[in-house]
Amino acid sequence: MTAYAELRAQLATLTTEAFRPELAEIDRLSTLDIARTMNAEDATVPAAVAARLPQIAAAVDAIAVRMARGGRLVYAGAGTAGRMGVLDASECPPTFNTDPSEVVGLIAGGPSAMVKAVEGAEDSAESAAADLAALDIGPDDTVVGISASGRTPYAIGAVEAARARGALTVGLSCNAGSALAAAAEHGIEVVVGPELLTGSTRLKAGTAQKLVLNLISTITMIRLGKTYGNLMVDMRSSNEKLRARARRIVSLATGAPDEEIEAALTATGGEVKNAVLVILGGVDGEEAAELLAASRGHLRAALSAAATTHEPHEPR
Template sequence: MSTDFDALTTEAYRPELAEIDRRSTLDIARAMNAEDALVPAAVGAELPRIAAAIDAAAARMSRGGRLFYLGAGTAGRLGVLDASECPPTFNTDPGQVVGLIAGGPGAFVTAVEGAEDSALLAKADLDAQGLTAGDVVLGVSASGRTPYAVGAVEYARALGALTIGVSCNADSPLAAAAEHGIEVVVGPELIAGSTRLKAGTAQKLVLNMISTITMIKLGKTYGNLMVDVRASNEKLRARSRRIVHLATGAPDEVIEAALTETGGEVKNAILTILGNVDAPTAGRLLTESGGHLRAALAAAHG
């Protein structure tokens, strides 16, 4: 039976794998590994479009805009995952990067049938967040045609928000609807239509790039150090001490004193040491520099 799935690369059937269930475990693993190895090159082909989307997103967010990921199923879960990792990694406010999944939070672990088919549900979810023209909306969908993701982008763009579409099929409605369309074409899956595989990996890589590089642009790192890390447990407190050491080379007692004086804020502690300023001055300089440690250090040194 022919359906519109026939036009989707991600849904294509591969006859050469028709007897994969008869192969040895190692052989199947090798086949799957070989498929996964194709993903980075597919992402690489989209790097100019990914970079353009990041620059546009960082510009909006530097003015107070928020980043929203919207998707259904695996795509939605990946968006929620990426958003949830931003506060502990970059000390973002929980409302600064938000993942919305069709069907609501419960859909993260249990499929909500039909939710992905509703563009109106995407509009309602964005309205509940108070979407504005200053925000960024990123729709993610392996097929590139999921109504929830496409509807989110169409609605956001009509409001004047920046829109990004991430899909794994060429000439997708999602890319066409977005100001920045990113299409990472990874080809048919090992298991026909199981887009949690190569397509899911590709989406994860792209979302990693978008969130991480945007945060670098926003001054959330110093070099490749997570200077805005939130020390919410002992592991992260140890990491905070290590980051200050790597950035400053200061002895342990100086690092401990700086972290204590700045309330555990890594970026502020580094500035007090390298800039030879007290904690209140470090806080003021970072505020004036928009949180960019290099600019604050330049100001401290006159």
């Protein structure tokens, strides 16, 4: 059997590649009916993700332990899967004030593959190993391989190389019994079924990947103390909208009047978490920074420490 025939035979076994005869004439439907059909397909994805929440939670707990020690979270994938990883990584600095080096997205073929397909890049496990070597991946890091099929060499290669370096590994795919999940310590297989368009895994599979990556990064950041309740107190105020949001978050957390909020933000250089601690903990900006450093950035712990020596305000 030729390599081409072997690959074709492999694809025929994948749920994500299955042909759906009942949709063979979808192009003859009205636009509204196509939209309804597609929307109904999309509505099945959250349930598929829900079925894997225990595996996702276990992976998050393991990731958070390593990141608390200074480790990094690295996503690695090709095509749509790679783009999902890069997207999630790029959203962490403005949302959680992480350094760009803390959550990293690797895509087969390099940054240019974000906007233009790089043919053959996904087939190279060696390039994945080289990309991880360039990051000097180690035991405190986590590498999440992402692949709808679960057979993409780049994603599998990334997981295998990371594991050889002692890093934690997670394999996210959309087919059961995938090689990617088998290669990783934590396998997450979100089986969304055949796509509306045969093999177009940017659809349900892509949506599932986005939902899972949202869960991984958001809950990890909650565990790292990047939030106070459901408030983004570690956000970066890099534009006018975010500066307005920062003031609103301080207000929601403290119930303080605008004048007190402005004074606290001024005293803390615009840091939302520090400003909340200044108001609720009754400390100055310098002490807020010291308390947060001692509590490894966890605002609730810093507030408890402040309460032992100051008269704290009651949060709203």
